[in-house]
Amino acid sequence: MKPYKACSCRDPKTGRLLGNRCPDIKLQVVDKKTNRTTERWNPKHGAWYGRYEAPRTADGKRRQPRVGPFATEKECLAALAEAQGQVTRGEHVDDRNLKVGDYLTDYLNGRQAVEDDLAKSTIESYREAIDLYFKPGLGHLRLVDLRDHHIRDVYAAMRKINRPEADEDVSDLMRRLIAARAKRHGRRYSTRPLTPARIKRMHAVLSKALNDAVRSGKLTRNPAAVVTFGKQRRTKPLLWTAERVERWQETGKTPARVMVWTQHQCGAFLDATEGEWLHPLFQLAAYWGLRRGELVGLEWADVSLDNGRVHIRQAQPDDELDDTKTENSDRVIRIDEETLATLKAWRARQAAKRLEWGEAWVDSGRVFTKENGEPLRPESVSERFGTLAARAGLPPVRFHDLRHGAATMLLAAGVDMKVISETLGHATAAFTSDVYASVAEELQEQAAAAIAAFVPRRKRAAAVRAINVPTEAGSDL
16 A cells, blocks of 8 residues: 555544644645646655555454554655565564553563463562663663664663763663652662663563564564673672781772671671671571572571471562572572571560560561561661671671672582582582682681691791690690
């Protein structure tokens, strides 16, 4: 069919769109030679559209989908040719006017309805990616018009969020993303920038959604498939050695983003927080490397105080740092006797609080709660941890670094790599080794140096006196 023009003018009486019936859409042109009057499309009014023959419906009805709007007739003709060619090749797209936002909403609803085995945390991570970034950034575009450069623009804006150097360069796209994030509560939305790893995980959500669009005939190709990310350098932990602590005390600067306490520093923290409401949570994190979201989401139904086993099967859904997202993350940990005794004492303390609060107690079923039984916020755990660590005079680490510390100490203690990997919920033992082997070696070197310094030698008489070696054999062993 031939292209035609239509506009968005409305009938002043009925309010209905006039489309190609608008009196301004055509011009009356008089041919000077023949003096005949003909109608031509007004080049200054309306836009170009066209219809093409699509495969008939299941009951044999004719279908003529519309393409447009286009600024020129040439663009419209090209689009019609492409659409008709797709029909011929069996690549026809049914709804060319479907918006990205509407499609992503339908996609998410469909995933929830069909895939009952999806973890709640997985659905929440999909919803966050779609509602906070892809719908505000891409939702206004037609799905068939979505291109890889649109996706790259969204990621470029995401990288600038909550970064001081980006304050002077706020695009309309970035404003839409910031406005969407403002509807969510929490410091990670108001102050924290998005990490490259987080953006890459959200890209996987979009790519999967668009793959489904290709399979269902809504797209002929996936524009997200050609968007690539540079190889990310994995940040390996560094140990807070005496030299690094001294340097930090002088300059106030930490040597790396990921720092790990030594076993002595970790013990000092646990001793300093004895009696603290969250002490049992800190101990479980420091000894066994549970993620923050796993600790906050842990329920008493998944803890056996009789045989000392903790079943990790879910994480706090809104905790982006600690989402339990793989089959390996669902695991059972056999805890030590000390931690088991701590949990038993903790349950008794929590039960006493329950009696104290009476009817106001919130029965959340969680192991670690506020004093009234309400679930903990992941961020409040990190904030309290930071306050207590600083109060104890220890070098700074993040709460998540307790997990790194647990892995390091297990490895330095000679625990089998595969056992450590399973305890932490890693996908492979190779990943565990790659991240923690170097810092474990550093911890072992410190231990070796301490042992060597402990044994008295004539050449180190002064050093021996300084550390006050016991005179009775075995008195301190």
